[in-house]
Amino acid sequence: xxxxxxxxxxALAGLLTDGMTVMAGGFGLCGIPDELIDAIRASGVKNLTxxxxxxxxxxxxxxxxxxxxQVAKMISSYVxxxxxxARQYLGGELAIEFNPQxxxxxxxxxxxxxxxxxxxxxxxxxxxxxxxxxxxxxGENYVMERGLFADLSIVHAWKGDTEGNLVYRKxxxxxxxxxxxxxxxxxxxxxxxxxxxxxxxxxxHTPGIFIKRMIHVATREKRIEQxxxxxxxxxxxxxxxx
Amino acid sequence: xxxxxxxxxxALAGLLTDGMTVMAGGFGLCGIPDELIDAIRASGVKNLTxxxxxxxxxxxxxxxxxxxxQVAKMISSYVxxxxxxARQYLGGELAIEFNPQxxxxxxxxxxxxxxxxxxxxxxxxxxxxxxxxxxxxxGENYVMERGLFADLSIVHAWKGDTEGNLVYRKxxxxxxxxxxxxxxxxxxxxxxxxxxxxxxxxxxHTPGIFIKRMIHVATREKRIEQxxxxxxxxxxxxxxxx
Amino acid sequence: MAWTREQxxxxxxxxxxxxxxxxxxxGIPTLVSNYIPDGMSVQLQSENGMxxxxxxxxxxEEDPDLINAxxxxxxxxxxxxxxSSSDSFGMVRGGHINLSILGAMQVAQNGDLANWMxxxxxxxxxxxxxxxxxxxxRVVVVMEHVARNKDGSESPKLLSACDLPLTGxxxxxxxxxxxxxxxxxxxxxxxxxxxxxxxxxxEDDIRAKTEGAFTTRLA
Amino acid sequence: MAWTREQxxxxxxxxxxxxxxxxxxxGIPTLVSNYIPDGMSVQLQSENGMxxxxxxxxxxEEDPDLINAxxxxxxxxxxxxxxSSSDSFGMVRGGHINLSILGAMQVAQNGDLANWMxxxxxxxxxxxxxxxxxxxxRVVVVMEHVARNKDGSESPKLLSACDLPLTGxxxxxxxxxxxxxxxxxxxxxxxxxxxxxxxxxxEDDIRAKTEGAFTTRLA
Numbered sequence: 001x002x003x004x005x006x007x008x009x010x011a012l013a014g015l016l017t018d019g020m021t022v023m024a025g026g027f028g029l030c031g032i033p034d035e036l037i038d039a040i041r042a043s044g045v046k047n048l049t050x051x052x053x054x055x056x057x058x059x060x061x062x063x064x065x066x067x068x069x070q071v072a073k074m075i076s077s078y079v080x081x082x083x084x085x086a087r088q089y090l091g092g093e094l095a096i097e098f099n100p101q102x103x104x105x106x107x108x109x110x111x112x113x114x115x116x117x118x119x120x121x122x123x124x125x126x127x128x129x130x131x132x133x134x135x136x137x138x139g140e141n142y143v144m145e146r147g148l149f150a151d152l153s154i155v156h157a158w159k160g161d162t163e164g165n166l167v168y169r170k171x172x173x174x175x176x177x178x179x180x181x182x183x184x185x186x187x188x189x190x191x192x193x194x195x196x197x198x199x200x201x202x203x204x205h206t207p208g209i210f211i212k213r214m215i216h217v218a219t220r221e222k223r224i225e226q227x228x229x230x231x232x233x234x235x236x237x238x239x240x241x242x
Numbered sequence: 243x244x245x246x247x248x249x250x251x252x253a254l255a256g257l258l259t260d261g262m263t264v265m266a267g268g269f270g271l272c273g274i275p276d277e278l279i280d281a282i283r284a285s286g287v288k289n290l291t292x293x294x295x296x297x298x299x300x301x302x303x304x305x306x307x308x309x310x311x312q313v314a315k316m317i318s319s320y321v322x323x324x325x326x327x328a329r330q331y332l333g334g335e336l337a338i339e340f341n342p343q344x345x346x347x348x349x350x351x352x353x354x355x356x357x358x359x360x361x362x363x364x365x366x367x368x369x370x371x372x373x374x375x376x377x378x379x380x381g382e383n384y385v386m387e388r389g390l391f392a393d394l395s396i397v398h399a400w401k402g403d404t405e406g407n408l409v410y411r412k413x414x415x416x417x418x419x420x421x422x423x424x425x426x427x428x429x430x431x432x433x434x435x436x437x438x439x440x441x442x443x444x445x446x447h448t449p450g451i452f453i454k455r456m457i458h459v460a461t462r463e464k465r466i467e468q469x470x471x472x473x474x475x476x477x478x479x480x481x482x483x484x
Numbered sequence: 485m486a487w488t489r490e491q492x493x494x495x496x497x498x499x500x501x502x503x504x505x506x507x508x509x510x511g512i513p514t515l516v517s518n519y520i521p522d523g524m525s526v527q528l529q530s531e532n533g534m535x536x537x538x539x540x541x542x543x544x545e546e547d548p549d550l551i552n553a554x555x556x557x558x559x560x561x562x563x564x565x566x567x568s569s570s571d572s573f574g575m576v577r578g579g580h581i582n583l584s585i586l587g588a589m590q591v592a593q594n595g596d597l598a599n600w601m602x603x604x605x606x607x608x609x610x611x612x613x614x615x616x617x618x619x620x621x622r623v624v625v626v627m628e629h630v631a632r633n634k635d636g637s638e639s640p641k642l643l644s645a646c647d648l649p650l651t652g653x654x655x656x657x658x659x660x661x662x663x664x665x666x667x668x669x670x671x672x673x674x675x676x677x678x679x680x681x682x683x684x685x686x687e688d689d690i691r692a693k694t695e696g697a698f699t700t701r702l703a
Numbered sequence: 704m705a706w707t708r709e710q711x712x713x714x715x716x717x718x719x720x721x722x723x724x725x726x727x728x729x730g731i732p733t734l735v736s737n738y739i740p741d742g743m744s745v746q747l748q749s750e751n752g753m754x755x756x757x758x759x760x761x762x763x764e765e766d767p768d769l770i771n772a773x774x775x776x777x778x779x780x781x782x783x784x785x786x787s788s789s790d791s792f793g794m795v796r797g798g799h800i801n802l803s804i805l806g807a808m809q810v811a812q813n814g815d816l817a818n819w820m821x822x823x824x825x826x827x828x829x830x831x832x833x834x835x836x837x838x839x840x841r842v843v844v845v846m847e848h849v850a851r852n853k854d855g856s857e858s859p860k861l862l863s864a865c866d867l868p869l870t871g872x873x874x875x876x877x878x879x880x881x882x883x884x885x886x887x888x889x890x891x892x893x894x895x896x897x898x899x900x901x902x903x904x905x906e907d908d909i910r911a912k913t914e915g916a917f918t919t920r921l922a
Contacts, residue, residue, distance in 0.1 A: 027751045027752075027770070027772075027774075027788070028751075028770060028774040029767070029774075030751075030767060030768060030770050030774070031768065053788070076828060077828050077829060077830050077831070078827055078828035078829070078830040079827055079828055080827035080828065086825055089825070090825060098826070098828045098829060100829055100830075100831070100832075100833035100834050101750065101788065101792065101829075101830050101831035101834060102750075102788075102791075102792025102795055102796055102831060102833075102834030102838070103792075103833075103834065104788075105787070105788035105789040105791070105792050106789055106792060106793075106796075108789070109789040120796060120837075121796070121837045121838070122796060122833050122834045122837045122838065123833050123837070123871075124837070124871075124872060125815075125869060125871070125872030125873075126833065126868065126869045126870065126871065126872070127820075127868050127869075128829075128833065158768075168785075169768045170753075170766065170768040170769045170779070170785055171749070171751050171752050171753050171768060171769055171770055171771075171785060172767075172768040173752050173785055173786070173787055174751050174752050174787065174788050175787070175788045176787075177787040177789075178787060178788065178789050205787075222767035222768070223767065224765055224767050224770075224776060225770070225774040226770070226773065226774045226775040226776065227765055227776055228759045228765075228775040228776050228777070229759050229760055229761060229762040229763075229764075229765060229776065230758060230759040230760070230761060230762075231761070231762065232761055
């Protein structure tokens, strides 16, 4: 059972249909499956519902699918950084369902773990709870949220073996591990492709069972959204006081 | 804020009260916090509700707390291996609440993650669902289960730094990570105590935030419940066919 | 004539497919791993938190931190990954395991399964069985066709309805006994169908030992 | 006279305790990290999946895989751990973070908070704010006492009831503005209490700029 494919186009072959739901990992531009997004753009598939914490920026990441009007709806927690997004959204061309970030993460985790619904106190008494069941447990109110499950998830990992065992790097982990579990098919792009045995079993973040296909992505420039630095000699902010 | 204590007795000082609920990590005898269990036994605290997948064996692990009648109730998925357990249970001295193993694991994870209740299809139409809400989602029935949260969790890890970041080893991980998140206070015993920076941030299984106190346990013999081996030259069962 | 334990395991192995992730129960199901065809990639899950279960260790190489759900010492493979119990059962409940092969005390013609509790006897608990039968995509039961009672009599195990407390309702897809193989249309109304006979076993032999209703469609 | 942004941050830092795990919002709350007392151990959480957030990197050492929830490049510390977004918000929702310090558009006297949406304007989303205010044990708001409108007029932000869509109900414990400090009895009926005045600010100054009801109990 070979999981590794030649490139992103081959990895997505047969998986894309108009109107489908796609989860895409990443937070901002950190840990986004950019090469797989490019292949989705090239495929021309339309009318997508995309579940992703953010919507990329103009010309980068999911921003590329917005430019081509391939996205009909986003399920996200924050979408601020994208002029094309704003234009389509304000023009009524693009629907958006806002989810609190933690609720979004948990809905995806639930979908992957066979949990159709759960209760959370996030959003009680706000617009988010409208039309949803609110129930009291131990004197506190909670809103019922539903699991999310997609037709396809695309994720980015730092390292992967050919069995599909994945390791993420630093804050590029974010939504990728849950999304890998919450779709009919998950396709991963990995920066370093290794053989089974090269990843310690204790260090695996996503077991291979969740990965149906994968590609090795040649090193491409990773974009930084907010480049913040300090000068040598400047006080350390946030502090290193531990 | 010093988390490392001299020994198990000091680590549990002030935390033990009669009638409290304690979660104990481990599966069978694998990854059990044995030194902390010994200290609970020595404390004489009584009438405990213990949440643990199993109940140890006679004279080992939680079996030691059963011998001294310190346990009033177990919440477990399987308790087969313990004569003293059977004696007290059949004699009506010990209450037991059986949970399906996955439901138990998820209830603990939910408790730690602020989720008071969730739906699962495990146990629908069985004794386990009696008295619980059953609800249909997308044409399938699910039973509502509640989160679990304890007064104290005791866990065993392979390695820990003084900040409380933990790494578990192989199948000794099991229930330990969720339990670490699901109590007012979690105390960890670690086989290898190291300094911050010696554990790669990507390899941490339990972030230090969950660990209030910890001890370094000198290497003690780990017990094996079912010693199964093969002779050299014997076929490999289960197979290594990959 | 009826199938031996080994033959039942061999028959169960025919349910495996390349790339499958499989959970095997204790007893006969464990033997199924002996019959995985050469070159077929099958990864075994152990619900205590491991994917890619390896063979038993050589004597002297047992690792107390490395056991399967039956608490037996095992080994790891190059493909092995470890995870917590909640992640493990997320995998199970979420339908990511292709196949679960397990034993049973009773199976009903609608796919109900009983294998954890006998009223009046010491109850040890269901362990992960309820999660596995509810969550795994395809559930195969391997069991003796009848139970042998202490007085020498036999009790059918394939029933119109289980009388033991259930492990799951409408969960079994296939039953392999020492006498034959049955499919069950667990989510529909197709009932139970006898599809194979063990060598030398007749349909009449099976009818005599089966309380549940079934149709026959032998290949 | 009123407090500067730095003085507000310095006042907020007095809410820190040794061993605290803290989530800081963007803006003034980020500055709070400048005022952590020497020798006090405070670990900063970034809700995109990191505990133990370090300072900004030196120029040329930015790592695109290492950002905070404001998408700024940061660094790690020896204590740093990384985790998924679901684990991160499990930590938040489960009440494991001791303190959240964040900005607000409006706060009501009962602890209601609005900081994510202005009807009629482009809505960017709530990000993690709803989860943080609902889940973190203690929520401290740092904000200007009044909003300055385009026409030069001022609108109070401490209200009897928020008129903007809420981020959370009864969630705020403490409000630090440029004029003073208020406690809120968010789960009880104790209402809002003015407990400190900025240098040179009088209670009357505050009354004039506060629409919500409060009692005064200055230290």
